[in-house]
Structure formats: structure tokens, C-alpha cells
Amino acid sequence: MKEGPEEWQARLETIAPELIEELNTKKEPDKGLKPLDVKEGESVVMRFAPNPNGPPTLGSTRGIVVNSEYVKRYGGKFIIRFDDTDPQTKRPMLEAYDWYLEDCEWLDAKPDEVVIASDNMEVYYDYARQLLEMGHAYVCFCEGGDFKKFKDAKEPCPHRDHAPEVNLEHWDKMLAGEYEEKAAVVRIKTDIEHKDPAMRDFGAFRIVKTAHPRPEVDDKYVVWPLLDFEGAIEDHVLGMTHIIRGKDLMDSEKRQGYIYNYLGWEYPKTTHWGRVKMHEFGKFSTSGLRQSIEDGEYSGWDDPRLPTLRALRRRGIKPEAIRKFMIDMGVGETDVSLSMDTLYAENRKIIDTIANRYFFVWDPVELEVEDAVCCTVNPSLHPSEDRGVRCIDIGSKLLVCKSDVESAEVGDMLRMKDLYNIEITSVSPLKCKCIGDSMEDAKSNKMRIIHWVPEDGIPVKVLAPQGEFIGIGEKQIVDELDNVVQFERFGFCRIDSVDDGVVAYFTHK
RNA sequence: GCUCCGAUAGUGUAGCACGGCCAAUCAUACAGGACUCUCACUCCUGCGACUGGGGUUCGAAUCCCCAUCGGAGCACCA
Numbered sequence: 120m121k122e123g124p125e126e127w128q129a130r131l132e133t134i135a136p137e138l139i140e141e142l143n144t145k146k147e148p149d150k151g152l153k154p155l156d157v158k159e160g161e162s163v164v165m166r167f168a169p170n171p172n173g174p175p176t177l178g179s180t181r182g183i184v185v186n187s188e189y190v191k192r193y194g195g196k197f198i199i200r201f202d203d204t205d206p207q208t209k210r211p212m213l214e215a216y217d218w219y220l221e222d223c224e225w226l227d228a229k230p231d232e233v234v235i236a237s238d239n240m241e242v243y244y245d246y247a248r249q250l251l252e253m254g255h256a257y258v259c260f261c262e263g264g265d266f267k268k269f270k271d272a273k274e275p276c277p278h279r280d281h282a283p284e285v286n287l288e289h290w291d292k293m294l295a296g297e298y299e300e301k302a303a304v305v306r307i308k309t310d311i312e313h314k315d316p317a318m319r320d321f322g323a324f325r326i327v328k329t330a331h332p333r334p335e336v337d338d339k340y341v342v343w344p345l346l347d348f349e350g351a352i353e354d355h356v357l358g359m360t361h362i363i364r365g366k367d368l369m370d371s372e373k374r375q376g377y378i379y380n381y382l383g384w385e386y387p388k389t390t391h392w393g394r395v396k397m398h399e400f401g402k403f404s405t406s407g408l409r410q411s412i413e414d415g416e417y418s419g420w421d422d423p424r425l426p427t428l429r430a431l432r433r434r435g436i437k438p439e440a441i442r443k444f445m446i447d448m449g450v451g452e453t454d455v456s457l458s459m460d461t462l463y464a465e466n467r468k469i470i471d472t473i474a475n476r477y478f479f480v481w482d483p484v485e486l487e488v489e490d491a492v493c494c495t496v497n498p499s500l501h502p503s504e505d506r507g508v509r510c511i512d513i514g515s516k517l518l519v520c521k522s523d524v525e526s527a528e529v530g531d532m533l534r535m536k537d538l539y540n541i542e543i544t545s546v547s548p549l550k551c552k553c554i555g556d557s558m559e560d561a562k563s564n565k566m567r568i569i570h571w572v573p574e575d576g577i578p579v580k581v582l583a584p585q586g587e588f589i590g591i592g593e594k595q596i597v598d599e600l601d602n603v604v605q606f607e608r609f610g611f612c613r614i615d616s617v618d619d620g621v622v623a624y625f626t627h628k
Numbered sequence: 629g630c631u632c633c634g635a636u637a638g639u640g641u642a643g644c645a646c647g648g649c650c651a652a653u654c655a656u657a658c659a660g661g662a663c664u665c666u667c668a669c670u671c672c673u674g675c676g677a678c679u680g681g682g683g684u685u686c687g688a689a690u691c692c693c694c695a696u697c698g699g700a701g702c703a704c705c706a
Binding site: 153168169170200202203204205206207208209263267270300301303304313314315317318319321322324325326327341343346347349350365366367368369370371373374381391393394398401447448449450452453454455456457458460461463464465468469471472474476478498502503534535536537538558561562566569570605607608609610611628 | 630669
């Protein structure tokens with residue numbers, strides 16, 4: 120005989136009435152970051168580990184924000200560690216070390232500790248020696264392709280069974296620079312028959328004879344650790360409790376697990392997130408960007424078209440907006456592809472109340488006002504916040520946006536915002552007459568409200584991701600250097616310089 | 629080729645560990661409307677999703693299997 124929910128409920132009432140209430144309580148949905156698996160009283164240690172081979176971008180930001188946010192919530196230590204152990208292929212950029220630190224601070228994620236992997240080479244060498252002594256690692260002389268064949272066939276390569284003493288001898292020769300690049304590599308023994316080929320005897324050190332860009336390191340070392348080794352050692356030495364990183368490094372945990380087992384260490388708790396892509400920015404690689412900048416395609420790493428933090432900062436995006444954006448996204452393993460609009464919406468909420476309003480006329484055209492009276496108007500700096508007024512002197516000519524008047528006909532009436540109403544008297548040349556300043560008239564005649572600027576305004580250039588806008592703005596804009604303002608009917612901008620005319624970076628609509 | 633992940637509205641996201649509270653959350657986008665001397669802000673309203681197929685069960689977004697699609701690893705990159 121089949122039972123339905125009603126029977127169940129009835130039966131529950133007789134067996135355990137105290138559970139009925141629980142059955143009907145609504146669960147509250149969580150927002151943002153999930154709680155971390157933290158032991159009672161444990162303080163967390165987390166890190167963000169970039170390779171400083173370019174400036175931080177929106178992609179790197181997830182690592183900065185999420186890790187630092189967890190540390191803020193649980194108390195503990197946030198470490199930035201520069202994984203700069205590749206002087207060749209992903210060669211670090213000297214300036215980028217500082218850029219990361221600057222941007223972290225800007226994002227309110229100042230690290231408690233800064234670690235540079237290339238400072239700790241001796242530590243890696245020590246553990247390498249230990250593993251070689253224990254017989255858990257070996258120096259392999261196979262050519263890349265040959266090793267792959269062995270590996271794919273689940274067969275050990277001829278060097279795998281060398282005695283520790285032999286391996287140590289080879290290791291010392293490696294360190295002494297006696298082998299050429301690619302001639303020898305240190306591998307960690309895992310399980311050569313592991314069903315996942317990615318797990319079989321992975322590389323830990325290789326020879327690179329290119330000098331490191333950091334002057335304090337330079338050509339001091341020719342044997343460099345690979346990420347899985349360097350990261351494994353550092354994470355333990357630094358006492359990491361939790362690791363959150365991209366899912367491209369998912370296999371790292373399994374590989375590094377061998378090292379941790381051999382050394383008797385406990386692996387930190389790990390979480391992964393998927394790839395983040397922004398709709399507006401296609402695929403971009405740090406090296407590709409670098410090339411484009413050198414070619415002059417972009418003005419620099421803070422070109423408004425780029426997704427670097429420096430560019431977003433210059434455009435007036437607030438760090439709080441970026442933090443919220445990243446935190447609300449959570450840490451799913453799905454690859455996400457999201458739109459800048461979401462970030463802009465977050466930012467707009469913050470800047471709308473703080474940005475003063477000004478007129479900026481793009482594609483300006485002259486509009487002569489017949490019988491104009493010279494006067495001064497004082498529009499508010501902000502529509503709802505009480506922050507005082509602007510001061511604009513008017514003569515007989517105004518400048519307005521071409522798009523606002525190009526289809527105008529004689530007899531059309533327009534409201535000049537905060538000024539007066541006009542009626543077009545001539546189209547070519549464009550002339551009008553003032554027909555009073557009554558707002559009621561403007562409303563009853565359903566006049567379009569447009570903005571304007573006096574003819575002696577200041578030249579303004581707006582640099583936006585979609586291109587440049589040239590026009591004229593109110594003189595008073597020069598008081599707003601470094602502030603985010605709103606050019607009415609145009610969008611928000613950060614005033615970048617006021618030296619020779621105004622240069623503004625477009626924030627968003 | 630082998631291996632490992634993942635899949636909820638246009639875009640993100642909550643719910644999945646422990647199956648009924650889900651006629652599925654929130655945000656953003658979009659559409660309509662209100663307000664407004666900005667195309668901004670604010671406020672209402674609407675829109676819109678459990679990848680597909682089997683199975684288990686009284687009951688499946690949730691558990692199991694298969695398929696499809698997407699991502700990743702098997703580097704002397706990080």
C-alpha cells in the first residue's frame with residue numbers, strides 16, 4: 120500500500136511530534152562565501168601565490184580577495200608569496216612585485232607577510248637532498264620524449280632505480296652547473312603504474328641557466344624547483360591551514376601528497392574555483408598584453424581598455440566594489456564568464472552619492488541665443504546630497520551636444536537644464552531665443568531637457584574602453600582632480616589630470 | 629590516448645554533504661511603470677532555470693548509472 124506525505128505527517132505526529140516544527144522551518148539561503156572548515160579555536164593561515172610576471176588583473180583579484188576575506192573572518196594570517204621560480208618561460212617582472220603589494224593594499228588585503236620563493240632556494244635544496252637520500256626522488260637523464268614513453272607504458276625509466284648515493288652525486292653535479300639545460304631533472308617517485316598518467320613521477324627540479332631578474336638572485340642558481348615542489352614545501356613551511364586556488368591546480372594536491380607523505384606532513388585543506396572570464400575582455404595573456412603594450416597598441420598597463428587593477432583604479436572603480444563582486448561570486452568549481460556590468464552596478468551604488476555632477480558636452484555645436492542676457496547660474500553639485508552649488512557664467516552662446524540638436528527644426532522648444540527654455544529660430548546657423556525660465560512651461564510643453572556648457576568652457580578628453588570622447592566641460596571640473604564625478608547624461612568619470620584641459624577616464628554609465 | 633572535475637533563468641548565485649519545506653533564492657541584465665530639471669539614483673511590477681535519458685523512492689534539483697556538453701591535468705610553465 121502506497122503512502123503519501125499526508126500519511127507520513129500523520130504518522131510523525133504520533134511518533135515524534137517535536138519534529139513537526141523542524142519540518143516546517145524554512146532554511147535561510149546563504150550568501151557569498153561558505154564557511155570554512157576550521158577547527159575550534161584554530162587561526163587560519165592562507166596565501167595568495169602569484170607569479171609576478173605582470174600586473175594583477177581582475178583574474179588574480181579573486182585569489183587576493185577571497186583568501187584575505189577568509190582570514191579577516193576567522194582571524195589569522197594572510198600571506199602573499201611570489202612563486203617566481205621560473206626565470207625563463209614565465210619570467211618575473213621586477214616592477215610587478217611592488218604592483219602586487221600596492222594593489223593588495225588598495226583592495227584592503229594588505230598581507231601580513233611577504234614571501235619570495237627565489238629567496239628560499241636553499242630550503243628547497245635541503246628537502247630535495249632529504250628526499251634523494253630517502254630514495255623518494257631521483258635524478259633523471261631521459262629526454263622529455265623518452266620519459267613520456269616510459270611513463271605512458273607505466274614503466275620505470277632506467278634512472279629510477281639508482282641508489283641514493285648515485286642520485287646525490289648527480290644532484291651535486293646539477294647544482295654545480297655541470298649539466299646543460301634539459302640534460303637532467305629531479306623527479307619525485309610516486310607510483311609509476313598509477314592509473315592517472317598525471318600522477319606518475321612528476322618533475323621537481325630542472326636546470327635553467329638564464330639569470331633571474333632579481334639582482335639579489337641573478338645567476339646564483341642554475342637548478343630551479345617546479346611549482347609542485349616549491350609550493351609543496353612553502354605551504355608546509357609557512358604553516359598553511361587552507362588553500363583556495365584555481366581548479367587547474369587540482370592535481371597538485373594529489374602530486375604534492377606524495378611529498379607530504381614522504382616527509383610526514385599533513386596537507387592543508389583545499390578548495391578550488393573555476394576559471395573566471397570577463398565577457399568584455401577576450402582571452403588575454405600576460406605575455407600577449409606585454410607585447411601589445413610594447414607595440415604601442417595600448418598606452419600602458421593602466422590603459423582603460425585593460426582588465427588590470429591599475430586600469431580599473433584609474434577609471435574610478437572602487438576597491439569595495441571589486442571585493443563585493445568577488446565575494447558574492449563565491450568559490451564554485453564551475454568556470455564562470457561574467458559581465459563587467461555586474462561590477463559596474465556594484466560600483467555605481469558606491470559612487471552615485473559621492474560623485475559631484477557636472478556638464479560635459481561631447482561633439483559640441485554652437486547655439487546662439489538671441490537677445491541673451493549675461494547671467495550666472497548655480498546648479499547643485501548633487502541632486503540629493505547637500506553639497507553646495509556650481510557657478511557658471513553664461514554669455515550669448517552655448518554649446519550643446521550635436522546629437523541633441525541635429526534633428527531640431529525651427530519652432531522646437533528645449534529646456535536647458537538648470538537654465539532656461541529656448542525655442543529654435545534658425546537651424547543653419549543654429550540660433551534660438553530664450554522663452555523664459557519656467558519649469559512649469561517646460562513640463563507642460565513636454566520639452567526635452569538637455570545639458571549645455573558656456574562657450575568659454577574647458578576642453579575635456581574622456582578616455583573610455585570604447586574609445587575617446589572630445590568635448591567641452593564646465594570650468595569647475597578642474598577642482599575635482601582625482602575624484603570621480605558624473606557628467607550628466609554621459610556617465611561617471613575619474614578626473615585624471617587638469618593641466619592642459621581636462622583628461623578624464625570613463626568609469627561606466 | 630589516459631585521468632580528474634563540473635553542469636540551476638541572458639549572466640552570476642542559493643539550495644545538493646542529511647531526498648519532502650522548491651510552484652526553486654538573491655543579484656545583475658532586460659521589459660513595463662512611478663519619481664526626477666541627467667540617459668544617473670530610488671521605488672514598484674514583470675520576465676526568466678534544475679543539460680538529456682534511465683534507475684532507487686510514496687516522493688529527486690538533491691542519491692545511483694549512462695549520455696551530451698564544458699573545463700583541466702598527463703611540461704624541464706605558474
